Every structure is written in C-alpha cells, then in structure tokens.
Amino acid sequence: MADLTTNFLGISSPNPYWLASAPPTDKEYNVRRAFEAGWGGVVWKTLGAEGPPVVNVNGPRYGAIYGADRRLLGLNNIELITDRPLEVNLEEMARVKSDYPDRALIASIMVPCEEGAWKAILPRVAETGADGIELNFGCPHGMSERGMGSAVGQVPEYIEMVTRWCKQYYDRPVIVKLTPNITDVRKPAAAAKNGGADAVSLINTINSITSVNLDTFSPEPSIDGKGSHGGYCGPAVKPIALSMVSEIARAEATRGLPISGIGGVTTWRDAAEFISLGCGNVQVCTAAMTYGFKIIDELTAGLSEWMDAKGYTSVDQVIGRAVPNVTDWKYLNLNYIAKAKIDQDQCIKCGRCYAACEDTSHQAISISDERVFEVMDDECVACNLCVDVCPIEGCIDMVPMAAGEVDPRTGKEVQPTYANWTTHPNNPMAKAAE
Amino acid sequence: MAQGQMAPGIVAGRLSSDELTSNFTDLHPPLAPHEAAVAADRCYFCYDAPCVTACPTDIDIPLFIRQIQAGQPQSAGRTILEQNILGGMCARVCPTETLCEEVCVRETAEGKPVEIGRLQRFATDDIMASGVHPFERASSTGKTVAVIGAGPAGLACAHRLAMLGHDVVIHESKPKPGGLNEYGIAAYKSTNDFAQAEVDWLLKIGGIAIETGSVFGENISLDGLVENYDAVFLSIGLAGVNALRADGVDKGGVRAAVDFIADVRQASDLADLPVGRNVVVIGGGMTAVDAAVKSKLLGAEHVTIAYRRGRDAMGASRYEQDLAASHGVRIMTNVQPVSVHGNGAAAEIELEYTSSQNGTLSGTGEMIRLPADQVLKAIGQTLEGAPDGLTLDGNKIAVSGAGRTSLTGVWAGGDCAAGGEDLTVTAVAEGRDAAMDIHATLVS
Numbered sequence: 001m002a003d004l005t006t007n008f009l010g011i012s013s014p015n016p017y018w019l020a021s022a023p024p025t026d027k028e029y030n031v032r033r034a035f036e037a038g039w040g041g042v043v044w045k046t047l048g049a050e051g052p053p054v055v056n057v058n059g060p061r062y063g064a065i066y067g068a069d070r071r072l073l074g075l076n077n078i079e080l081i082t083d084r085p086l087e088v089n090l091e092e093m094a095r096v097k098s099d100y101p102d103r104a105l106i107a108s109i110m111v112p113c114e115e116g117a118w119k120a121i122l123p124r125v126a127e128t129g130a131d132g133i134e135l136n137f138g139c140p141h142g143m144s145e146r147g148m149g150s151a152v153g154q155v156p157e158y159i160e161m162v163t164r165w166c167k168q169y170y171d172r173p174v175i176v177k178l179t180p181n182i183t184d185v186r187k188p189a190a191a192a193k194n195g196g197a198d199a200v201s202l203i204n205t206i207n208s209i210t211s212v213n214l215d216t217f218s219p220e221p222s223i224d225g226k227g228s229h230g231g232y233c234g235p236a237v238k239p240i241a242l243s244m245v246s247e248i249a250r251a252e253a254t255r256g257l258p259i260s261g262i263g264g265v266t267t268w269r270d271a272a273e274f275i276s277l278g279c280g281n282v283q284v285c286t287a288a289m290t291y292g293f294k295i296i297d298e299l300t301a302g303l304s305e306w307m308d309a310k311g312y313t314s315v316d317q318v319i320g321r322a323v324p325n326v327t328d329w330k331y332l333n334l335n336y337i338a339k340a341k342i343d344q345d346q347c348i349k350c351g352r353c354y355a356a357c358e359d360t361s362h363q364a365i366s367i368s369d370e371r372v373f374e375v376m377d378d379e380c381v382a383c384n385l386c387v388d389v390c391p392i393e394g395c396i397d398m399v400p401m402a403a404g405e406v407d408p409r410t411g412k413e414v415q416p417t418y419a420n421w422t423t424h425p426n427n428p429m430a431k432a433a434e
Numbered sequence: 435m436a437q438g439q440m441a442p443g444i445v446a447g448r449l450s451s452d453e454l455t456s457n458f459t460d461l462h463p464p465l466a467p468h469e470a471a472v473a474a475d476r477c478y479f480c481y482d483a484p485c486v487t488a489c490p491t492d493i494d495i496p497l498f499i500r501q502i503q504a505g506q507p508q509s510a511g512r513t514i515l516e517q518n519i520l521g522g523m524c525a526r527v528c529p530t531e532t533l534c535e536e537v538c539v540r541e542t543a544e545g546k547p548v549e550i551g552r553l554q555r556f557a558t559d560d561i562m563a564s565g566v567h568p569f570e571r572a573s574s575t576g577k578t579v580a581v582i583g584a585g586p587a588g589l590a591c592a593h594r595l596a597m598l599g600h601d602v603v604i605h606e607s608k609p610k611p612g613g614l615n616e617y618g619i620a621a622y623k624s625t626n627d628f629a630q631a632e633v634d635w636l637l638k639i640g641g642i643a644i645e646t647g648s649v650f651g652e653n654i655s656l657d658g659l660v661e662n663y664d665a666v667f668l669s670i671g672l673a674g675v676n677a678l679r680a681d682g683v684d685k686g687g688v689r690a691a692v693d694f695i696a697d698v699r700q701a702s703d704l705a706d707l708p709v710g711r712n713v714v715v716i717g718g719g720m721t722a723v724d725a726a727v728k729s730k731l732l733g734a735e736h737v738t739i740a741y742r743r744g745r746d747a748m749g750a751s752r753y754e755q756d757l758a759a760s761h762g763v764r765i766m767t768n769v770q771p772v773s774v775h776g777n778g779a780a781a782e783i784e785l786e787y788t789s790s791q792n793g794t795l796s797g798t799g800e801m802i803r804l805p806a807d808q809v810l811k812a813i814g815q816t817l818e819g820a821p822d823g824l825t826l827d828g829n830k831i832a833v834s835g836a837g838r839t840s841l842t843g844v845w846a847g848g849d850c851a852a853g854g855e856d857l858t859v860t861a862v863a864e865g866r867d868a869a870m871d872i873h874a875t876l877v878s
Contacts, residue, residue: 068475068503070468348539351481371484391478392543 002307004300006040006315008280009173009198009258011131013040013104015300016271016315020262020283021046021108021134021177024293026082028092031105035096037293038300041104043201043283046081046136047089049111049121054080054143060221063210065236074236075286076210078221078228080142081110086121094128105129106175110136110148113158115165122170132173135162135197137188138204140181140231150204153179156191163195175260178202178244180237185244190253200248201260201283203241205231234286238264242277246326249278268302275315276322330421337407337414338382338398340364340375346395347373353386353396361385378408439711439735443779443807444687446708448733454704457731461622461757462526462552470556474502477548478539485534485550490854490863491518495534499553511561512568514554519593519866520586522562522632523615524859525555526623529720531753533859562631567638572599574641577876580605580663582654584644585613586858587669587848589636590865591872596641598873603663605648613671613848615858617696620724622731649819656821660843665872668831668839668846669865672856674818678716678811681773687780691715691725691812698728710808713737714783716771717812719749725810726763737763738804742770742788742795770797771809780809817850827852837868845872 004015018041019025019034026045034042048054056079065074082089097105107130111117125133137153144151152158159176166174176192178185180203189200207229209219219227241263248254261279265271266287274282287295303315312318342353342365349371357365364379365386375386387396401407403416423430436450449457465473477499485495493514501510514521530536530551538547561568577600581588584606592602610616615629637644648654650670659666675690682688687710701707709732715722718741730737739758741748745767748755755765769785776782783806786797817829825832825840830852837845847864854860 069472348543349480349484350478350539351483352478355481367481371482 002304002312003314004040004304006281008104008260009132009175011041011104011106011173012102013281014038014102015040015296016275016281016303017041017296017299018043018104018106018260018281018283019288020285021106021136022285022289023077023079024285024288027084027089028096031092031096032099034288034293034296035100035103038296039103039293040281041106041131043106043108043134044089044093044130046108046110046139047086047121047125048081049117050086053083053085056080056083057223059223063221063230065210065234072286072290073234074208074210074232075234075289076208076221076230076232077205078141078230081108081136081139086124090124090128093130097129097131104131106132106134108134108136108177110139110143113147113152113162118162118165119169122166126170126172130172132175132198133166133170134175134177134201135166136177136204137162138177138179138202140179140205140207141229150179150181153177153188153204154182156187159188159191160195163192163197167196173198175199175201177204177262179204180206180240180244180263184247186247186251186254189248189251189257193254193257197257199258199260199280200254201262202248203237203244203263205233206237206240208232233264234290235264235266238266238270242273245274245279246277246323249320249323250326265299268299268306271299271303272306272318273322275318276320277326278320278323280319281315332420333418334421334424335415335417335419337401339377339380339401340382340384340386341397341399342373342375342386343395343397344372346392348392348395349373350391352389352391356385356389380409436733439733442711444708444710447705448709449705451703451705454732458621458625458704460625461620462555464559465549465552465556470502470507470553473549473553474499476540477503480539484537484539485548488533488537489517490533490857490860491521491524491866492863493517493521493554495550495554498557499548499550502553502557507557507560508564508566508568510553510557514558515561515568517866518859518862519590519636520615520632520858520862521554522558523586523624523629524862525551525558526628527615527619528859529751529754529857532751562635567635569593569597569639571597571640574601575599575877577601577664578603578662579665579667579872579876580659581667581669582648582650582659583607583613583669583671583848583850584611584633584646585669585671585848585861586615587851587861587865587868588613588667589633590862591667591669591845591847591869592642592865593636593639594866594869595872596639598869600641600664600873600876602642604642604644605654605659606644606646607649609646611644611646613669617699618692618721618724619695619699619858621695621698621728650821651819656823656841656844660841664843664876666844667837667865667868667872668820668824668844668850669848669861670817670820670850672815672817672849674816675811676814676816678771678813680771682776682780683774683809683811685774685776685780686778687776687807688774688809689811691717691721691810692815694725694810695721695728698732704732707732709734710806711735712805713808713810714804714806715739715810715812717741717814718743718747718767719812719814720751720754722810722812723750723754723758723763725812726758727761729808729810730761730763734808736805739763739765740769740771740783740785740804741765741767743790744768769802770795772797772801774806774809775803780806782806783809815849820850836871837864838871 006016021043061079063076139149143149176197261274262283498510498513535547541547581604612629713729715726787800831846837847845868848861
C-alpha cells in the first residue's frame with residue numbers, strides 16, 4: 001500500500017483529502033464524523049467577524065444540474081459563511097483539534113478588508129490550535145456584495161494587502177483561496193505570493209444560474225420568485241479548475257507556490273490529476289455532499305492502488321508530474337499527424353461519428369449501404385470529434401502517422417522533427433529556426 | 435371456491451378471482467416518468483437509425499425518444515401517431531424483439547436494446563390520457579370511401595382518409611370495432627379495454643361512421659359499395675381457420691385457438707371461462723403462444739404446444755417462446771397430430787414424431803400420446819368471405835403498389851392482402867399507405 005501521508009506546508013495529514021470549507025464542515029458534529037470516516041483534514045466553514053452572525057435565506061440554498069438518472073453533475077449554492085456565533089465555532093474547533101491531533105484543521109476566515117478586523121480575529125483563531133488559516137477571497141455570492149469574498153479576490157492589490165496583514169499577525173501557514181471569477185488567475189495568485197502567502201487554494205465556486213423556471217420565469221434556485229447567482233461546483237467545473245491550477249503551477253511568478261486543488265474532485269482519479277498538475281493536496285465538497293463522508297474509502301483506496309500500480313511510494317512523487325507537459329498552443333508540434341481509425345469489430349454502427357463529422361466537421365467519414373463507417377484519410381484532420389461522440393470506448397483511435405509516410409490530406413511527407421507555430425512560414429511573426 | 439388445476443375436463447373457475455386478476459395484468463407495466471427518462475437516455479440518436487428502417491410504419495424513433503428526453507412526451511406521441519395512428523396498441527403488441535429492438539445498436543453492443551416499445555407506450559399513453567386528439571381534419575372533399583373491416587388496417591386507412599377531408603363509412607361484421615386488436619391478441623398485452631379506448635380516441639378525428647353487422651353477401655356487396663362510394667378499401671382479415679388433418683378432430687374439446695382467444699378477450703368475468711386440465715395447442719406461431727399462455731393463466735394444469743417442425747422454424751419469436759416457457763408451457767417440437775382419442779369428448783391426442791429432410795417433413799412412425807381434454811388449433815388463418823371478382827395471389831387478395839386490387843376503385847390491406855407480415859403494425863402501414871393512394875386518386 002502506497003503511503004498517502006501528506007505534508008502540506010508542514011501540516012501533516014494521513015491522506016491528501018481535506019474537506020473544503022463549506023456546509024459539511026460547519027460544526028463539530030460533522031467534522032468529528034468526517035474524521036471518524038477517515039478524512040485527512042478539514043477546512044472549517046468560513047468564520048466571520050465577531051458580532052451578530054450572518055443570516056441565510058430560508059428557501060432553497062442549492063440548485064443542481066443532472067444527468068438522465070439524476071446523477072448530480074453540477075451544484076450551485078447561495079449559502080453564506082457560517083451563521084453560528086464566532087465563539088461557538090472557535091470552541092468547537094479547539095475541542096476537535098485536540099481530539100484529532102493527527103488530522104489537519106484549517107480555519108477559513110472572511111472579515112472586512114480592514115486591518116483591525118484581521119488583527120482582532122487572528123489571535124483568537126490561533127488559540128484554537130488550528131494548523132493554519134485559509135483566506136476566503138472566493139465566495140461569489142452574497143458576501144461579495146458586502147466587499148468580501150470574491151470582491152477581494154478580484155483585486156490583486158487587496159489580496160496582497162490582506163495576506164500581508166495575516167502573515168504579520170499570525171504565525172502559522174496562510175493559504176489564500178482564489179476565485180475563478182476573474183480573467184487571469186495568475187494575477188491574484190502572484191499577489192498572494194507577494195503578500196507572503198504559504199499557498200493558494202483553488203478554485204472557489206463559479207458565478208452561475210442553474211436554470212430558469214419557464215412557468216414563473218424565476219432563476220433557480222428560486223427564493224419567492226427571485227433568484228440570485230450562486231457559486232457553481234461539482235464534477236462540471238473540474239476542467240476549469242485543472243486549467244487554472246496548471247496556469248499557476250507553470251507561471252514564472254508563481255512556480256513552486258504550494259497549491260491545494262479544489263473543483264469537482266469526485267473519485268481518486270480526479271485527485272491524482274490535480275496532484276499531477278502541481279497540487280500538494282485536494283479539497284472535496286460536492287462529492288461528499290452528494291454521497292456522504294463514506295466516499296473517502298474509495299478516494300484513499302483508489303489513489304493508493306493506482307500509486308502501487310505505477311510504483312509511486314509517496315504522494316510527493318506524483319506532485320507536478322504533468323506540469324512540464326502543459327504548454328502554450330504555439331509550442332504544440334505541428335509535425336505530429338494522426339488519423340482516426342475505426343475498429344470495425346467494435347463498431348456498433350450507430351453512425352454518430354458520421355453525423356458529427358459530416359454535419360459539423362470535415363466530411364471525413366464515409367457510410368456504405370451496409371452501414372460500414374470508414375475514415376477518409378485524405379480528409380481527416382484528426383480533430384477527435386468522432387472519438388468524443390462514439391459511445392464505444394476504444395472503438396475509434398487516433399493513430400499517429402510515422403515519419404516518412406505521406407499524409408494523403410496534404411500530400412506531404414510526415415517529418416521526423418518537431419516544428420511549431422513560432423517557426424511556421426504562415427506565421428507573420430515567425431522567427432527563423434536557429 | 436376455485437375448482438383447482440386438477441379438476442378433470444373443461445371447466446370454468448379453476449382459479450380464484452384474485453389469482454385471475456393478477457395473472458391477466460399488464461405483461462409490461464407502463465414506465466414511470468423517471469424510468470422513461472433513464473430509458474430514453476440510452477438512445478444514441480443514431481444516424482439513419484436502423485430501428486426506423488425496421489419499423490413497418492417508419493416511425494421516427496430517435497426523434498420521439500429525444501422528445502421524451504426533452505420532457506415533452508406529448509410531442510413524442512404526436513411523432514409516433516403521425517406515422518402510426520395505432521401506435522398505442524403497437525407499443526403493446528409489436529414483436530419489437532424482431533423489429534426495431536432487434537436492430538437497435540445497443541442490442542449489438544450489449545444485448546440490451548433501448549426499450550423502444552415501452553417508450554412508445556409511455557408517449558402514446560400520455561397523449562391519449564390528455565384527451566387531446568392531435569390531428570385536425572382538412573376541409574371536406576365531398577368524397578366518400580367505404581372501408582370494410584374495422585381492424586388495424588381499416589382503422590388506419592379510415593383515420594388518414596378522414597384527416598384528408600374525406601367521409602368514411604366503416605362496415606364491420608362483428609358487434610365491436612377493433613378487429614384482432616379487440617378479438618385477438620394476448621389479453622395480458624392489452625389490458626383495461628385499451629382496444630376500444632383507442633378506437634374511441636381515433637374516431638375523435640371526425641368524419642368516420644362505423645356500421646356494425648355488415649357482412650358480404652348478406653347486407654353488403656362489393657358492387658353496391660363500388661356504386662355508392664368513390665373508393666372502397668377491403669381490410670377483412672382472415673376469417674377462416676385452416677383445417678387440421680387428423681382423425682377425431684370433430685370430437686368435443688377441439689376448437690380453433692382464435693375462437694378461444696376471442697372468448698378470453700370478450701369475457702366479462704374470466705372465472706366463467708372454461709379451460710381444460712390438459713391443454714394441447716397445435717401450431718407454432720404467436721397465436722399458439724397466446725392460446726397456450728392464456729390456458730395456463732386460466733388455471734390449466736398441463737399446457738403443451740405441439741409443433742411439427744423445429745424450434746427455429748416456429749413463427750413465434752424466441753422471446754414469445756421464452757414467455758410461454760416461463761409460464762410453464764411445454765414446447766414440443768417435431769411432432770404432428772395423428773388423431774384425437776376419446777369417447778365423444780377429447781381425452782388424449784396421439785402425436786407422431788417427424789423428421790425433416792431437405793425441407794420435406796415426414797413422420798418417423800414413432801407415436802406418443804398426451805392427455806388432452808382440450809385441443810386448440812393454431813395452424814393459421816385463411817381468407818374467407820371475400821367478395822368474388824378479385825384476383826388472388828395464393829390465398830390472399832392480390833395487390834400492387836399501395837394496396838391496389840385488380841378492380842379499379844378497390845384497394846385492400848392488412849392480413850387479407852398479399853405481401854407483408856401478418857402483424858398489427860404492418861396492417862397499419864398498409865391502411866395508411868392505401869389511404870394516401872386513394873386520396874391521390876380521388877383529388878387528381
């Protein structure tokens with residue numbers, strides 16, 4: 001069994017799975033159950049400043065996108081930060097941490113952008129024995145209207161300023177949680193790093209309306225006929241999160257900055273992908289909210305089994321392995337030429353590849369009277385759409401052509417060398433190959 | 435008090451009312467909305483889909499399934515009914531395992547086709563339950579058409595003609611319309627008097643009158659119809675039953691399976707319906723399976739289907755054969771009846787084993803006797819009561835094109851016409867297509 005123990009910012013946890021700051025981590029009862037189930041750590045539901053707690057809506061807080069069998073693909077929420085008194089949360093955190101010293105316990109914090117507010121809460125959080133803090137600069141709904149959450153995360157200068165205060169008034173690791181509701185995630189990440197952050201975590205949720213009720217014309221989830229954008233999460237957002245994580249992992253300004261990966265982690269495979277793109281651990285929320293805490297058994301066993309099969313003995317060995325393979329489009333090898341190949345033995349003759357290619361792509365698949373579908377190599381640009389729409393996994397393959405073969409589409413020989421856009425003759429900005 | 439399975443002879447009330455009710459419920463219960471959504475999601479929306487090609491009425495199956503997926507079963511229903519006005523009954527009785535579902539690519543992929551039949555029922559049930567008839571009549575053409583026989587072909591033809599603005603009179607010999615939908619077909623496939631409900635719904639198009647009790651040679655004649663109407667469509671089915679060549683077939687307890695099935699379909703109380711203790715059904719088609727399964731459901735102790743050729747040659751699909759077997763019906767193949775023994779009433783049937791060489795069947799001389807107080811003949815129906823003057827093709831009315839007979843102004847379709855399988859869905863297609871041809875002729 002591979003060792004799943006992780007040491008993220010010096011915070012040890014028995015596995016790389018933390019529960020993200022969210023409803024599942026709102027109180028002692030849930031967190032104890034999560035730890036009993038085997039979760040490596042939790043980021044406690046975001047704490048606000050001392051005083052009257054925030055108030056939540058009393059109607060639906062969530063909306064969902066489903067597959068046909070009501071498989072939950074995306075979840076939207078308009079719940080705010082904890083609506084329980086600060087003191088209660090702090091007392092509970094201290095009790096839980098003392099009972100589970102081997103688990104990570106992180107305090108998520110969201111208070112106004114004033115130095116005094118941070119200065120006031122940080123010592124009290126420190127007293128709980130929490131292993132670190134996460135600055136919630138991400139929630140896109142409700143609190144952002146009050147100048148907090150994503151309203152801070154969208155202004156790199158604010159991120160840097162608040163992070164600096166935290167590093168000044170708190171002596172344990174500071175993680176900055178980023179919002180995806182920006183144009184270039186590298187900017188806020190760099191700001192966090194400049195402010196002294198020990199790590200960033202991402203993504204927080206994405207602005208979203210799940211649907212519109214076509215009888216009442218209210219967005220969903222609907223509160224008395226009105227709706228407000230919520231934060232979108234779950235399996236549907238994973239590709240967005242992976243991309244943002246990879247950008248931070250490979251950008252010069254932020255390279256090496258530890259990352260806690262968040263966004264649609266549902267199975268061990270998702271976690272392995274986040275880790276390979278540079279994350280030191282992952283945070284999970286929607287999957288737990290959908291299936292309960294017990295999924296941790298699959299998450300840990302699956303990751304361990306995969307690592308064993310690949311010969312990795314610690315999570316550290318996986319971190320960042322895919323990062324060198326993330327590049328800019330302009331560096332992709334234009335001499336790499338593939339052709340779709342349909343395995344006739346596996347083909348069930350549904351014709352989806354044909355419809356997709358004929359109607360929407362390159363007219364590179366033929367259909368015979370006997371419904372035999374074949375790729376026309378002289379038209380195929382290897383776009384992969386046929387593979388994507390084929391219901392049979394492995395039936396259509398993208399087979400690379402060998403150097404020296406002639407591409408029937410272009411009539412040109414496949415070159416053995418690497419060549420990209422930066423040196424391509426059609427590129428007006430091309431530089432001669434050196 | 436129920437008589438029980440072992441009461442000798444042909445007796446009614448072998449089972450209690452509760453058992454009978456339970457036995458004759460829907461073979462395939464309707465899909466609930468969520469089940470339908472999941473079933474619909476399995477459809478791949480194939481290009482030039484094989485299921486459509488396999489459907490005698492060319493229903494756009496991927497489209498109607500996508501409409502179910504998109505939450506509009508009524509639109510799905512309309513898509514079906516535009517091609518097949520008896521889509522509700524066809525959803526229940528079509529041998530989908532040898533039509534659309536047999537060629538479904540998921541049958542190829544997984545041996546588990548999209549449940550097209552049940553999805554079709556979901557959509558058609560929905561639109562019929564709404565009480566809405568989705569089609570409107572065109573303005574009147576002033577033309578009148580006589581349709582003979584209110585079975586699937588006749589009803590489909592009449593509906594299409596009425597929709598196109600013609601006035602239609604259906605002449606039906608039986609007291610109720612529906613043809614085999616009403617008098618044939620397994621009871622456990624068409625429950626809750628669906629056949630009549632479907633006819634009532636179909637007639638909402640308007641412009642169709644039904645005259646029951648009309649019989650050729652008695653109160654109607656082809657000459658008279660041709661004179662009084664602008665066109666005539668014959669859909670008279672196969673009213674005769676092939677003769678069983680064996681000794682003792684005149685003994686009590688020997689009867690046509692179609693009559694037995696009609697009795698079951700028309701029974702107001704199944705407990706009043708007599709059935710043998712030992713039933714032997716002669717034949718290998720869907721009628722044989724229906725009769726055998728119904729006998730078993732009514733409480734017969736032993737039911738045997740005796741078929742003269744091998745299993746592969748049976749007209750009943752493998753699914754139907756398995757259905758029979760699952761109800762405890764024994765299927766004997768390569769046996770042919772020689773004689774029915776008994777003192778006035780049947781008591782035993784003597785069968786001879788057969789062998790087939792180069793397609794020629796011959797008895798081997800080896801005999802077997804089975805107890806049989808009831809023998810049901812299901813060896814095929816034949817054209818009977820057809821008016822004179824029509825050219826025949828074999829034993830059926832010869833047609834060309836969309837059901838044109840040898841007589842000008844007279845069309846035919848359904849089981850009585852040559853060509854096509856004797857299926858409800860085929861009859862609907864023939865009736866519909868003949869209507870289009872009649873229309874084209876009348877308005878040209």
